[in-house]
Amino acid sequence: MNLSRTRRGLLTATAAVTTAALVATSGGVAEAKPAKKPTVSQASKQFRKAVTVKGIEQHLDAFQGIADDHDGTRASGTPGYAASRDYVVKKLRAAGYKPQVQSFDFPFFSEDGAAQLARVSPSAKTYAEPADFATMTYSGSGDVTAAVQVVDTTFERTETSTSGCEDSDFAGFTAGSIALIQRGTCSFYDKALNASEAGASAVLVLNRGTTDETGPVAGTLGEPGITIPVLGISYDAGVELGAQGTTARVVTETTSEVRKTYNVVAETAKGDPGRVVMAGAHLDSVPEGPGINDNGSGSATILEVAEQLAKQKTLKKKVRFAWWGAEELGLLGSYDYVDGLKADNPGALEDIEAYLNFDMVGSPNFVRFVYDGDNSLGTGVDGPEGSAQIEDLFVNYFRSQKLATEPTAFDGRSDYGPFIENGIAAGGLFTGAEEVKTARQARIYGGTAGEAYDACYHQACDDRDNINRQALDQMSDAVAHSVYTLARSGKSLTSQGQFKSRSARAAGARVQGHGALR
Known part of the structure; x- marks a missing residue:
């Protein structure tokens, strides 16, 4: 059986180590009992508590306010997007990051x-x-x-x-x-x-x-x-x-016309710069609305995760967060970023061990979708080596919380596209867009069968009221767990030999985003 299509187990954390300490007692200096460090799983629970829905909702409120002040939209190339960019940069700087704002031209x-x-x-x-x-x-x-x-x-x-x-x-x-x-x-x-x-x-x-x-x-x-x-x-x-x-x-x-827009990129001070875990979400809305679920929900979630992760002292891998521009016109921001690394700094591209994508994680009529890393559905693109382990990381987390999930294909509709084309292990979460919830899904996840996961997808009504708080709570915990677990683990998802093999298989898979060209 082809290993790349076989379920791989979740990577475990490195073994806990113990330390010895000398303490002063009334009778002199004596050896204390070894103090155990918390396992990655235990520490993840503490980190998930630090990442709060309240914190995410404050960012969503800010995005809604920005849209309200700028003709109801945060689309790339508009003042609403520029204000969204500035908000993210301000919050990152306050958390101690040194964010980079990367500009590029795009067809508006x-x-x-x-x-x-x-x-x-x-x-x-x-x-x-x-x-x-x-x-x-x-x-x-x-x-x-x-x-x-x-x-x-x-x-x-x-x-x-x-x-x-x-x-x-x-x-x-x-x-x-x-x-x-x-x-x-x-x-x-x-x-x-x-x-x-x-x-x-x-x-x-x-x-x-x-x-x-x-x-x-x-x-x-x-x-x-x-x-x-x-x-x-x-x-x-x-x-x-x-x-x-x-x-x-x-x-x-x-x-x-051609206009200018921006990506925002920031990374943790801690962690090995040669071993990078990326978490990304597109920051732009469509021109028709404020885009609070699509994709204020993903942008706000990784911003809250970034703020809390900045406080961590023991990351083994560097975590790089990205807020992409012009996703709605064909994943243009993430392509500009990856293509730029490929042309100017290919070593930095190879340093990225995993890319996690979060595009719509608060859909009103939600399902807990996990990207199908090994293409077990057979309806998408095979993920590069390591993608199945990322899928398992999410699935096993939800299973530990007694929450059901189902796979969703790498179908080219979000910013994982340029990463999987270049052999980078990828995965992520999604709560559904314009497609209709089935009766089976309604029995499992609740909600209403026969209605779209997000009836306000790409419309003016994708506003602050278009967020399911339960979905946001559950999915943000999974985001926090995955980012933290990968950053704290000393193990790699894949070997270099497997990386090259999967890169070759994924080559030529580039898609055109949301619109047909012919």
Whole structure:
């Protein structure tokens, strides 16, 4: 059996040592009984008590206040994100850290007004968002009423359409028309660029029409550069709008440009700098809301853990905390960090023994998800060597508290992505986003079956009231336990030989974050 896919046991702490002391007694100097140091497990219990929900909630209150003062958002590239960054830095400095603020450029996007799609003639019909259409990320702005012109598609239900992929597809295209293009084999950006260069005033991309690909296309152009409106629409809407003689109206109001944002990184003074445990959470929200669960919950939790860990004197490994920027636009902050180390300081990248990711740990209708380090589900990416031990660390902790868990795949939706691609053992916790809780999960974890884990995911209602305190309490204890246990243990998760093997297996697993590109 392949060892990398076999359950590995939780790494145990180093054996407790005893010391002898001489004490003065009434009769002179006598040898005292050996004093035992607490085991890592015992010390973890004390540390978990120091990490409090009250402390985490104070940070959540601060994030909500920042959003309230800055148009309801903490998105990267906005004043709300800058204020969130400054808050984290201030708290870290007060705890004795020397935080680094690392800037990078990124492609900013926001929808500044409601998009519209309507058929004007031959008969009027208004389409609804999100049921019928969605604005492509990095779409340009405009208010266009024009004839719809079909580009190289017969509306076949297929995954291999090349509609709009070649300049030749636009031969005879009438400038000023709205280009109707079918989703297929090339990127949305290429389709939109070809249409724009052919003189299109807007672009509508209908879905493939195959199984599970009939609804509106919620995609991304990947980067700024397209100045005309681009909407992804359902297959049925596309067929209707593609009828001969159709005129349509398309409206988008967006901002799509390059802006600057930031990561915040801080590490403990104690611990071996050649053996680093990282704990990370993305600090940004989406533009639509304050992002208190996604991901104020993870950011506040590791900030409280960092504050308490600064008081510890006996760490064997250095702990490095990271608050990532621009996660919501494709894990950009964590990629900038890892790619920078890979290019400029590969030795420092190799020094990272484990990366722990905490993205949404207070979902209202929660499940205790643990990242599937050995891909036992078979639905994600295999974690590098050591990832299964990290999974076991969390699972065994929850088991000790008589709390159930279930695995969640490394599916590329959070900041562990660049770490596992580079062979770094990874793991973490998650309480659920837009997917629906099952009846079985409701029996185990409580809550409501048939409803999303977080019904306010990526919405304005992801505010301070969107946190389940029980989930936050349970998950933050597990965060504290995992960080502390790994930092106090003298053992490694993996050998260098295994590291290289898993690095090769994980290569090429990079994902694009939350949006489809084609």
